[in-house]
């Protein structure tokens with residue numbers, strides 16, 4: 001497990017980001033990546049959605065996956081999970097076969113993809129992610145399953161609601177149920193698809209703190225998000241994606257307007273730059 005100090009050491013060693021399909025990866029010589037993606041390409045409906053994706057992600061990293069609508073963020077997460085046909089090589093904790101890869105992964109889909117009307121309690125919804133259904137609902141609950149569900153609900157601060165039907169939960173509570181489902185098998189890699197979407201600030205902050213603690217404990221996290229400010233503040237590295245990798249680096253290394261302009265196809269005057277802490281060209285010119 002990596003400690004905060006080793007994580008900081010890795011960040012300090014990162015070279016400058018390279019743009020257009022290249023991967024920033026200073027750990028290559030010393031450490032095995034937890035997630036390795038090589039030469040990945042995905043086509044959907046006869047159209048190429050992702051190409052030339054090369055990415056190494058290490059334990060304890062909190063990666064922000066950033067790009068405009070339709071950039072392929074969800075597609076990349078699903079390809080890593082093996083939910084989509086893809087060309088290229090993906091390995092997670094050394095496993096390349098889809099079944100083996102999934103053992104190491106917890107996945108939080110977008111909230112609207114889940115069947116919230118299903119008549120089930122919070123507890124059973126999380127328990128279900130332990131694979132209990134395939135063992136038979138009629139069998140007594142195993143002690144370790146019960147403990148795992150309790151621990152996951154405790155982590156997302158939902159223990160008090162464990163008997164509540166999931167249909168009666170608020171959006172923020174539902175998001176936390178999805179995170180608990182992903183955590184209940186103590187994954188090495190957590191894939192999060194827009195976990196802050198529709199959340200108020202305190203709910204988003206609670207999740208950010210949880211993700212940062214998990215990363216400190218050694219979990220590798222890849223999170224797609226449109227919340228650029230939150231990603232700049234919270235993530236240890238960012239992956240800028242638009243059908244191909246545009247740049248990979250720490251937030252400090254991505255303080256260059258051109259990488260954001262290229263990824264989002266915006267001008268040097270775009271307010272988007274301000275969101276990521278770069279003053280738009282107009283303001284910079286005025287200041288000169």
Ligand SMILES: Nc1ncnc2c1ncn2[C@@H]1O[C@H](COP(=O)(O)OP(=O)(O)OP(=O)(O)O)[C@@H](O)[C@H]1O
Nearest residue numbers: 044045046049067068069070071072073074075076
């Ligand atoms: N099943 C599908 N069949 C055909 N095309 C698809 C399919 N699913 C996604 N796409 C296309 O793939 C591209 C990438 O979609 P994806 O959902 O991965 O983007 P995204 O970056 O997650 O977008 P958003 O930020 O809007 O959620 C889009 O152009 C989308 O229309």
